[in-house]
Amino acid sequence: MKTIRLLPLIVLLFGCTQNESLKINPDKVDAEIKTTVVNENFGGVGFDVFDHMHKASRWNYEQVFAKRWRELNPSFARVPDHCKWDFKQIDEVSWFLDVLKETNTEIYVTTFSNNCLIKGKNEIEYVKHEVDNLEYLKKVKGFDRITYYCMANELSLGQWASMVKDLDFFKMVHGLFYNELKSRGLDIELLASDASPFEYWHTIEWAANNMDSITGIYGGHHYINNYDIFDNTFYKYFYDKLKWGADLSKSKNKRFIMGEFGAKQNSNIIDSVMHDANMYNHVPLEKYMGIQVSEAILAIINSGVYACGYWTFSDFPFPTTSHRTNKWGLYHWEIDNYTTKPSYYCLGLLTKFFRGPSEAYEVVSSDSLLRFTALKNKENGSISVAVINRNNLPTKVSINMGALTGDKSFRKYLYDPENVPFNYFGDLQGPSGKISLRNNKLNDVIPAQSLVVYTTCYDEDPPSNVKGLQVENKKDEGRDRAFLTWEANSEKDFCYYRIYRSEKPDVEISGRKQIASTISNSFKDISVHNMPQYYYKVVAVDQSGNAGR
Incomplete structure (x- = not known):
């Protein structure tokens, strides 16, 4: 097995300072999307x-x-x-x-x-x-x-x-x-x-x-x-x-x-239960x-x-009541813990x-440690390109979009292991930027040992604001509960709702005030027993990650 030393990672979108440039791979990688279809x-x-x-x-x-x-x-x-x-x-x-x-x-x-x-x-x-x-x-x-x-x-x-x-x-x-x-x-x-x-x-x-x-x-x-x-x-x-x-x-x-x-398989017996998992569960890797x-x-x-x-x-x-459990998932499934893992x-x-259904195009690159795949969706015509940088330094890349050139800007989504996203309710990270093509080329800097996805599969029209929010406080199983209901959103690309709670009537829309995500247009807040009055806000989110107000 090869042992490598991980260097500090630098996340850059459109450029770098003189000092930062010393920490970037000095060689720009040129890549080109060909007309050859490698997966029909x-x-x-x-x-x-x-x-x-x-x-x-x-x-x-x-x-x-x-x-x-x-x-x-x-x-x-x-x-x-x-x-x-x-x-x-x-x-x-x-x-x-x-x-x-x-x-x-x-x-x-x-x-x-x-x-x-x-x-x-x-x-x-x-x-x-x-x-x-x-x-x-x-x-x-x-x-x-x-x-x-x-x-x-x-x-x-x-x-x-x-x-x-x-x-x-x-x-x-x-x-x-x-x-x-x-x-x-x-x-x-x-x-x-x-x-x-x-x-x-x-x-x-x-x-x-x-x-x-x-x-x-x-x-x-x-x-x-x-x-x-x-x-x-x-x-x-x-x-x-x-x-x-x-x-x-x-x-x-x-x-x-x-x-x-x-990934690499591993299993251990803990308290007479076989835990089937990958080798990297609950370790820094x-x-x-x-x-x-x-x-x-x-x-x-x-x-x-x-x-x-x-x-x-x-x-x-x-x-579990079984002699075996599986710990391979993208998120935990425990009595009070459904939090996501980094791979999510x-x-x-x-x-x-x-x-799918999509077709994938050949991508040629001047650096074999950058892995590429480029897809065109056959239903909506969207383009998605994934790049994995296996170099130990951030790397400049210039992708000639070739057969997949178009006018729409690409949203950029980043997974950097040195800066892992996290949301308690499994909300996927939003885009880290938007990149327009210049002379049919997409230019960017890819952090070391990271995944970047560029895609035109999005719109910028947020769902309508949630209407008819009602909050009823009543006893349930002998404890105080707040029952929320609201009118369901009807957008074709609706995905889910985020629920926020505050002690002030003007509810702040922020990650620290979020208490749930759900696909339902009702919610029971079970954490308000013997607590002061709370106020709530519900926001709809669509498949592009756009949120209402």
């Missing part, structure tokens, strides 16, 4: 989503999960089902995924903890049961964006990866699913083989050679276990592996999905972890992969601005 059909950056599996509360949905999902706006999700669910159990949990309909998120369903299928005993009954559930979700519950399905996570039946050594059985059951879906006219494509790690991707090639006629899409998983977080050889290694998968799929006129990926994962995402896009799901959107609840403000920029 990119479906988006997304997440593996388990929140519905934990029977969370309506409060959690409105103020945490759905609020954050709306703002990060992923266009792809890998969602687990359970082989023992029936329609009643689906009814109990599926409402928690309703926000995926609002964001028009494409869904890849995988059956986890698959101990229901028993070889030689119940294959046909099992397949019919699973397809019953898929049909119910798609046609009755309204999840018409369920597009892909795989019968088992990582070829696991009972034991992890057990079907790696029994691919003929995988093919047989896969074929039963294919016939059942086809007989019902369900437009769901089957994925093979969902294998992890790279060492098991030979099963994907086997599937392509032996079961392509019953397979609609290919895919696999991998975690960054063999590369230090600052290892600059990682990008090419990861890109080459993904390019192999994408090219194999393309040779069969199919797409390739990176259904699960993440945690703030840099998002940079390496973002590097992986850029490799995914540039290699021609269709879509990807980071593991996972949120932690699993803790404390890094990966969130990529899910929000690198949605």
Whole structure:
């Protein structure tokens, strides 16, 4: 592993003083966006989503999960089902995924903890049961964006990866699913083989050679276990592996999905509970972890992969009654702690601005330690460019926009590990500036070891001011509560509300006065028992981050 020394970072937008210039890489990097399309059909950056599996509360949905999902706006999700669910159990949990309909998120369903299928005993009954559930979700519950399905996570039946050594059985059951879906006219494509790690991707090639006629899409998983977080050889290694998968799929006129990926794995037993997490949780390097994962995402896009799901959107609840919990998420899930982790403000920029359907263009650069990806969204025509600076000094860059030249200025969003954004309620950071092209070039300075996103995916029209705010103070469960209601905003690009509280009638709109963010037009303030009278202000926020007054 390579050890590097991190130098102080300088955040500069449009220039630098003479003293500061000594701390900047003296060589300007020239980059150019070419006309060559490297990814004709990119479906988006997304997440593996388990929140519905934990029977969370309506409060959690409105103020945490759905609020954050709306703002990060992923266009792809890998969602687990359970082989023992029936329609009643689906009814109990599926409402928690309703926000995926609002964001028009494409869904890849995988059956986890698959101990229901028993070889030689119940294959046909099992397949019919699973397809019953898929049909119910798609046609009755309204999840018409369920597009892909795989019968088992990582070829696991009972034991992890057990079907790696029994691919003929995988093919047989896969074929039963294919016939059942086809007989019902369900437009769901089957994925093979969902294998992890790279060492098991030979099963994907086997599937392509032996079961392509019953397979609609290919895919696999991998975690960054063999590369230090600052290892600059990682990008090419990861890109080459993904390019192999994408090219194999393309040779069969199919797409390739990176259904699960993440940073270096680590697990520890704490008080008899297995904590499954990445290596960088709760250590100083945690703030840099998002940079390496973002590097992986850029490799995914540039290699021609269709879509990807980071593991996972949120932690699993803790404390837990289970023997195992998951700590991979972008935010905590504890009794009184739903705060975000640093990677939320890094990966969130990529899910929000690198949605599908898009096409990615080749970018050439004079410095291999600057990673680029450039997308044009096929629906709204917006342009988004991501740049990761792997140099240890801030670096000047001049990007010739080439094929993506236009008149609209670019908003700049920055994730700098030495100055990590944070909001208690998961509000994504706003733009750090706006840059206009000069002679078709975008000129800027990129801080060391940081991610910058430039995008035209925005408008500057704030939502209308919230109307009809009513506050009622009354007892609830024996304690004083303030119940707020207001008229719902109707803007097409409405995202969520911010709630502010003050002891003065003229409520200050500032981060220190914010007490919540929510997608609902009602709120219960539970922290006012035996307190003086409070005053409130509610502000609407749209998908561009514009806030009303």
